[in-house]
Amino acid sequence: xxxxxxxxxxxxxxxxxxxxxxxxxxxxxxxxxxxxxxxxxxxxxxxxxxxxxxxxxxxxxxxxxxxxxxxxxxxxxxxxxxxxxxxxxxxxxxxxxxxxxxxxxxxxxxxxxxxxxxxxxxxxxxxxxxxxxxxxxxxxxxxxxxxxxxxxxxxxxxxxxxxxxxxxxxxxxxxxxxxxxxxxxxxxxxxxxxxxxxxxxxxxxxxxxxxxxxxxxxxxxxxxxxxxxxxxxxxxxxxxxxxxxxxxxxxxxxxxxxxxxxxxxxxxxxxxxxxxxxxxxxxxxxxxxxxxxxxxxxxxxxxxxxxxxxxxxxxxxxxxxxxxxxxxxxxxxxxxxxxxxxxxxxxxxxxxxxxxxxxxxxxxxxxxxxxxxxxxxxxxxxxxxxxxxxxxxxxxxxxxxxxxxxxxxxxxxxxxxxxxxxxxxxxxxxxxxxxxxxxxxxxxxxxxx
Amino acid sequence: xxxxxxxxxxxxxxxxxxxxxxxxxxxxxxxxxxxxxxxxxxxxxxxxxxxxxxxxxxxxxxxxxxxxxxxxxxxxxxxxxxxxxxxxxxxxxxxxxxxxxxxxxxxxxxxxxxxxxxxxxxxxxxxxxxxxxxxxxxxxxxxxxxxxxxxxxxxxxxxxxxxxxxxxxxxxxxxxxxxxxxxxxxxxxxxxxxxxxxxxxxxxxxxxxxxxxxxxxxxxxxxxxxxxxxxxxxxxxxxxxxxxxxxxxxxxxxxxxxxxxxxxxxxxxxxxxxxxxxxxxxxxxxxxxxxxxxxxxxxxxxxxxxxxxxxxxxxxxxxxxxxxxxxxxxxxxxxxxxxxxxxxxxxxxxxxxxxxxxxxxxxxxxxxxxxxxxxxxxxxxxxxxxxxxxxxxxxxxxxxxxxxxxxxxxxxxxxxxxxxxxxxxxxxxxxx
Numbered sequence: 001x002x003x004x005x006x007x008x009x010x011x012x013x014x015x016x017x018x019x020x021x022x023x024x025x026x027x028x029x030x031x032x033x034x035x036x037x038x039x040x041x042x043x044x045x046x047x048x049x050x051x052x053x054x055x056x057x058x059x060x061x062x063x064x065x066x067x068x069x070x071x072x073x074x075x076x077x078x079x080x081x082x083x084x085x086x087x088x089x090x091x092x093x094x095x096x097x098x099x100x101x102x103x104x105x106x107x108x109x110x111x112x113x114x115x116x117x118x119x120x121x122x123x124x125x126x127x128x129x130x131x132x133x134x135x136x137x138x139x140x141x142x143x144x145x146x147x148x149x150x151x152x153x154x155x156x157x158x159x160x161x162x163x164x165x166x167x168x169x170x171x172x173x174x175x176x177x178x179x180x181x182x183x184x185x186x187x188x189x190x191x192x193x194x195x196x197x198x199x200x201x202x203x204x205x206x207x208x209x210x211x212x213x214x215x216x217x218x219x220x221x222x223x224x225x226x227x228x229x230x231x232x233x234x235x236x237x238x239x240x241x242x243x244x245x246x247x248x249x250x251x252x253x254x255x256x257x258x259x260x261x262x263x264x265x266x267x268x269x270x271x272x273x274x275x276x277x278x279x280x281x282x283x284x285x286x287x288x289x290x291x292x293x294x295x296x297x298x299x300x301x302x303x304x305x306x307x308x309x310x311x312x313x314x315x316x317x318x319x320x321x322x323x324x325x326x327x328x329x330x331x332x333x334x335x336x337x338x339x340x341x342x343x344x345x346x347x348x349x350x351x352x353x354x355x356x357x358x359x360x361x362x363x364x365x366x367x368x369x370x371x372x373x374x375x376x377x378x379x380x381x382x383x384x385x386x387x388x389x390x391x392x393x394x395x396x397x398x399x400x401x402x403x404x405x406x407x408x409x410x411x412x413x414x415x416x417x418x419x420x421x422x423x424x425x426x427x428x429x430x431x432x433x434x435x436x437x438x439x440x441x442x443x444x445x446x447x448x449x
Numbered sequence: 450x451x452x453x454x455x456x457x458x459x460x461x462x463x464x465x466x467x468x469x470x471x472x473x474x475x476x477x478x479x480x481x482x483x484x485x486x487x488x489x490x491x492x493x494x495x496x497x498x499x500x501x502x503x504x505x506x507x508x509x510x511x512x513x514x515x516x517x518x519x520x521x522x523x524x525x526x527x528x529x530x531x532x533x534x535x536x537x538x539x540x541x542x543x544x545x546x547x548x549x550x551x552x553x554x555x556x557x558x559x560x561x562x563x564x565x566x567x568x569x570x571x572x573x574x575x576x577x578x579x580x581x582x583x584x585x586x587x588x589x590x591x592x593x594x595x596x597x598x599x600x601x602x603x604x605x606x607x608x609x610x611x612x613x614x615x616x617x618x619x620x621x622x623x624x625x626x627x628x629x630x631x632x633x634x635x636x637x638x639x640x641x642x643x644x645x646x647x648x649x650x651x652x653x654x655x656x657x658x659x660x661x662x663x664x665x666x667x668x669x670x671x672x673x674x675x676x677x678x679x680x681x682x683x684x685x686x687x688x689x690x691x692x693x694x695x696x697x698x699x700x701x702x703x704x705x706x707x708x709x710x711x712x713x714x715x716x717x718x719x720x721x722x723x724x725x726x727x728x729x730x731x732x733x734x735x736x737x738x739x740x741x742x743x744x745x746x747x748x749x750x751x752x753x754x755x756x757x758x759x760x761x762x763x764x765x766x767x768x769x770x771x772x773x774x775x776x777x778x779x780x781x782x783x784x785x786x787x788x789x790x791x792x793x794x795x796x797x798x799x800x801x802x803x804x805x806x807x808x809x810x811x812x813x814x815x816x817x818x819x820x821x822x823x824x825x826x827x828x829x830x831x832x833x834x835x836x837x838x839x840x841x842x843x844x845x846x847x848x849x850x851x852x853x854x855x856x857x858x859x860x861x862x863x864x865x866x867x868x869x870x871x872x873x874x875x876x877x878x879x880x881x
Contacts (some may be wrong), residue, residue, distance in 0.1 A: 242862070256866035259873055294870045295841055299863060381828055381844070383835075 002235045003029055004440060005051065006432025007044050008260065009241035012036060012280030012308060013394065016047035017429040018055055019437055021235050026267050026434060030055030031426050035147040039194040044239070053202055056227050057082055063223040077217045080139075081224075084209035087137040092205070093148045093192070094133065098126045100188045114180070121176040122184070125159040145321060149189050156185050203228045236436040240428050242281065255435050257428050258286055258297045264431030265390040266292030269419040273386035276375055276405070277427065278395035280308045283375050285382035298382035306341035306374035308395050313343050314367055317350055318360065325364060329400035332365030341374045365400060372404040376412065385409055387416035392427035396420050463715070465700040469681055472692050474561060480509060481563035489632050492568040492588065495762045496575040496822075497601060497784030499625065501645035501689040501771065503572070506633040510686045511565060513584070517548040519560030521736030521850030529555065530851055543580045543819040544851040550587065569632045571596040572625065577603055577790045578822045597628035601784045607795045609785045617781035643773035645689030650770040655697035656683055657765050662704050663754040664807055667724035669707035671714040673753035674743040677734060684762030688771075716747045725750030726871055729803045729812035731757045731796075731830065732823050737852040745861050749868045755803035757796070757823075760788040789822040797830055801837040811871050813843040818854050841874065843867040 002021040007014065014036045020027040032050025036043050057078055064074035105122050108114035129152060136143060136151065143151055164178040206224055210216060238253050240260040265275040266288050275286040283306060287296040300307065315322045336358050340346050346367060353363045379385050389409065395401050406418055421427070483490055490509040493499070503510050520526045529551025530544055536554065538547050552558070559565045571585045571594060582598075589596050599620050602613045626637045659679055663672045670676070679700065687693040707713075713722045717740055728746075730753045735742050746753065763769070763783045772779040784790075791799070804812055814831055816824050831842040845863050848854035 256862070256869045258866035259869050293873055295874070296835065297866065297870070298844060299859075299866075383832065 001029075001230060002233050003055070004236040004238075004433050004436035005048055005234055006260070006429040006434070006436055007047060007237065007239045007241070008257065008426075008428035008432060009040060009043060009239065010036060010280055010428070011242050011282075012312070013425070014040075014043040014047040014241070015426050015429040016044070016051040017426050017433045018048075018051045018234075019433045021437060021440060026437075028423075028430070030058060031423060031429070033146070033425065035149055035193070037193050038190070042194055042196060045196075049201075052232060053085070055232065056202055056206075056230075057085075059227045059230065060220075060223045063226055064217065064219060067219050067223070069217065069219065073217070077220055080213065081206070081209055081216075081220070083137045083139070084212045085205050087133060087212070088205045088208045089201075090136065090148065090151070091130070091133050092201075094126075094129055094152065096195070097152060097188060097192050098130075100191050101126065101184060104184055104188060108184075115176070118176040118180060121160070121163045121181060124163060125156055125181070128159050129155055143321075145323075149193055153185065153189065157182065160185075236440045238432040238436040238439065240432045253436070253439070255432055257282075258284060258299075259294055260428040260431030260435065261392060262286045262288045262294040262297075262431065263292050263434055264427035264429070265392050265419075267430065267434055268421050268423075268427070269388060269390050271388040271417065272390040272419065274379070274382075274384070274389045275427075276379060276389070276391050277393040278308055278371070278375060278391075278401070279393040280312075283307055283378055285375070285379040287383050287386070296383050298378050300374075300378065303342075305343065306371040308393065310341065310343045310346060310367075310371055311395065311398065311401075313347060314350060314364070317347050318364075323397075326368070326398035326400040326402075328361050329364035329368050330403065331361040332359070334359075334362050335365035335369060336362045338363070338366035338370040341370050346370075365404075368398070368400040369404045369408075371395070372401060372408055375405070376408050385413045385416065388419055389416055390419040390421075392421070392424040394425045396424040397422075463700075463703050465696055465703055466678070468692075468696050468699060469678065472682060472687060472696065476509075476686050477559050477561040477563050477565075480511060480559065480566055483509060483566045489569040490566045491570045491572045491629075491632070492585075493572040494575055494578075494581055495684050496578070496787040496789055497763060498684065498688075499572065499574050499599075499621075499780055499784070500686060501642060501649055502621070502625070502780060503629065504645055504689050505638055505642040506629045506635050508569070508629065508633050509566075511568065512685055513549040513588075514545050515685055516552060516559055516565070517545040517850055518736045520548050520552060521852075522739055523560060524737070525552075526737060526850035527852050543584075544849050544854075545819060546580060546584045546587070548850045549584070553588075553591065567592050568594050570594060570628055572628070573598045574601070574625075574784055575787060575790070576600050577787075580821070595628060595632075597625050599625055599784065601790060604785065604790055604792055604795065607792050609782060613785055614778055614781050617784060618777045621777050621780065639776060642776050646771040646773040646776055646779065648691065648694050649689045650772065652683060652688065652693045652697040653765050653770050655701040656680070658701050659697070659704050660755075660759060660766070662708055663752075665708050666727075666808070667711065667713045668727065668752050668754045668807075669704050669712060669714065671716075671722070671743075671747075671753050672759060673730045673734065673756040674716075674739070674746070675714050676753070676756055676759040680759050680762060714747075714752055716743060720747075722747045722752055723750050724752045726811065726868055727752060727754045727807065727809045729753070729755045729800060729807065729809045730815065731800055731812065731827065732815040733758045733761070733817055733820060733849060734815065735817070735847040735855050736850050737848075738855045738857060741857060742847075742855075742860070745864050749865070751864075751868060754807040754809055757788055757800065763787050764791075793826045793829060796826075797833040797837070800830065800834045804834065804838040804840050809840060810875070811841050811843060811867065812838075813845065813867065816844065816846045818846070818848045819851070820849065841867075841870060843870075 003018045004021050005016055005018045007016045014034050016032040018029045020029055030051040031054055032047045034043060034046040034050060061074045061078045065071060101122060105114050105119055109119055135141060145151060160178055160181040164176050210221055210224055238255055240255050240257045261277045261284060262275055266272045272288060277284040283300050285298045286294055289295050311325055312322055315325055336353055338349055340349050350363060391405060402420060490511050491503050492511045492513055495512055495514050500510055520529055526548045530547045532551035532554050533547035557565045571588055573581055573585050585596055601617060630637060660672055662669050682693045682696050713724050715721055728751055764786050769782060769786055800812060812834055814827050816827050831844055835842045845860050847860060
């Protein structure tokens with residue numbers, strides 16, 4: 001099967017969308033995401049592999065459905081398989097991480113930097129991480145993030161804290177040092193996540209996952225083998241996003257994120273005329289015409305106040321996962337008015353409010369409203385909000401941000417249709433993948449001519 | 450990122466460019482020796498300046514704005530600004546002012562490395578910028594010298610009335626000329642002023658010809674990045690001099706030759722730009738990353754065909770010329786007619802006219818933090834010009850001479866998006 005890929009290399013995450021290159025319609029085969037990292041090539045290939053894996057799981061569902069399995073049953077079975085697959089992947093990454101950490105601490109021990117009790121503490125942490133891996137991927141399990149660095153990181157920190165606390169306050173004379181162990185993780189994870197990818201590893205991991213299933217559907221193994229044997233051929237790619245200049249693509253295959261977001265949003269919701277995208281460090285207000293062509297746009301310029309990173313920072317300050325912010329803010333009874341959208345100042349404002357006894361949910365509701373107010377000003381600058389209005393980017397997944405936006409849009413522009421796709425974070429990558437398909441069409445036409 | 454520059458390297462730098470360099474060097478040499486020679490100098494600003502009047506008294510103009518932008522281009526402004534901030538000037542103050550104050554504190558060494566003379570008079574000939582007033586208040590404290598202030602009414606109704614002209618002429622007669630007489634020890638000599646104005650008008654004709662050459666396709670000039678060099682002599686200390694006349698005559702010949710050969714503008718590296726996008730630009734450029742900023746355009750084949758910044762000293766395209774037959778009246782009209790003294794509807798009309806007359810593909814605003822005279826109202830201007838022309842507008846933000854406000858990656862990102870948007874509109878214009 002031939003596919004095109006669009007890759008959106010953002011400041012926080014790298015997204016990939018793959019499309020069926022031979023379909024007359026825009027047909028999404030798979031979506032992948034990973035955290036961005038210093039090695040852009042690795043970030044791109046990890047996101048792409050993730051999208052290809054996603055595509056293969058969709059194909060397994062289709063094969064099962066074709067074999068007469070009910071949709072619900074096929075879905076349930078593949079979801080289950082996917083979770084085990086993720087667990088296998090996670091365990092494999094943990095093994096790599098453990099290898100790097102062991103090597104680092106061994107060197108430190110020789111150099112006299114690490115003490116025996118710290119070597120022991122690290123071993124205990126790693127054992128605990130391995131032991132706890134299964135629970136993370138059980139049905140209904142909650143994870144703070146979907147990225148290895150965050151999941152493993154938070155568990156590692158937790159274990160390190162417990163172990164060092166048991167030994168005293170963490171100074172050298174009183175047991176293993178917390179700072180040392182954390183520093184070790186920070187160094188190791190950089191090495192691990194920038195290691196070149198070893199291919200999609202689908203077959204290996206999926207077979208292991210099938211083995212783990214307690215009561216697999218009889219035809220599942222066959223379906224997995226059928227899909228694993230299918231060749232997927234990449235025929236075109238387009239890159240976009242903040243890091244696009246460093247993407248492993250040539251100039252002709254790079255598009256601005258404005259055009260990609262405009263086109264991506266338009267293809268998801270063809271009635272779209274205004275797009276708001278709030279990403280990690282950019283907020284974009286884009287106007288598109290009836291053909292998805294961008295007619296005007298505005299982006300934050302001199303500073304990134306009020307962008308997605310703001311929420312990330314607040315989540316860290318409150319020791320919450322990014323996913324947990326919105327639901328908590330929605331519980332607010334008396335939202336607090338927050339003025340600052342400066343990420344750093346907001347941290348200070350947050351602590352000040354907490355010390356005054358304000359409730360966390362009320363403060364969070366105020367913070368969400370503050371970032372949407374800033375986006376409103378950018379929207380006004382770009383020419384206002386027209387019907388239909390599509391909200392994209394990572395922040396569109398946050399229900400409190402969406403509620404604040406809905407309210408402010410209604411107050412300022414009246415009632416209009418607000419579109420949000422569950423796949424909104426992939427909007428830029430989708431637009432890029434569509435550009436790749438179009439490029440393919442142009443090339444074909446040129447060849448025919 | 451596609452490179453549209455041709456590999457053709459100009460064999461020789463334009464002669465006019467060399468001439469301008471020599472003129473500037475000569476001017477700063479003269480300033481360095483001024484006090485020893487017992488000559489006088491006047492500090493003044495670019496918009497609506499009274500160069501011919503000053504020259505008619507034999508006093509030398511010094512332009513702190515030009516010094517500040519030169520410091521910006523030479524990488525000196527950051528330290529000057531920080532020095533001024535150390536002295537208590539807020540981060541929000543115009544960075545031209547802080548750069549100038551910092552330069553003064555560092556010994557008042559000008560852009561060519563030679564010391565600038567202290568002012569004998571501070572001549573404020575444009576009061577539309579409130580910062581100018583405050584700037585000279587600071588310099589007055591510093592140098593303990595007189596200030597001559599010409600109050601220039603704003604063109605609120607979009608035109609210059611007889612009363613406005615008379616009001617300014619009266620002030621020239623009663624305030625400005627006596628102040629110049631006092632410091633120079635010379636009487637006002639109208640015949641000498643007329644001679645200077647005659648030469649001004651000749652140079653102005655040639656400048657207009659050069660700026661309007663951008664109507665050609667391809668445009669032989671970049672009317673923003675290249676344009677700032679072309680306006681150098683006319684908006685600074687040289688208007689009315691034989692040097693200026695010669696400079697513009699030579700420049701005109703060079704540009705005519707480029708038109709004849711069908712060549713595009715030349716960027717600092719000596720290459721010609723292949724024109725892919727014709728743009729109109731509003732607002733001053735950033736000076737600290739001037740070359741890098743220019744290349745963000747030229748690398749994409751974007752050529753600026755008209756800009757408002759090249760009208761900052763005065764507007765000639767609507768027919769105004771300094772007039773030896775109406776010396777003080779035409780000086781008054783020059784002060785009243787400078788670009789930032791136009792009301793917002795006039796500025797919109799001007800920009801929309803540029804888009805149409807120069808057949809531009811887009812227009813872009815570089816909104817600078819420092820300059821309220823330019824920046825106030827720019828978002829309204831953007832929307833209005835879009836509405837009137839149907840041409841997509843772009844908006845970027847930077848600053849004049851504070852490098853901390855020039856975020857290259859972000860500006861490049863905006864510009865690339867903007868050019869791709871124009872390209873998409875032009876080539877696809879249609880369906881998915």
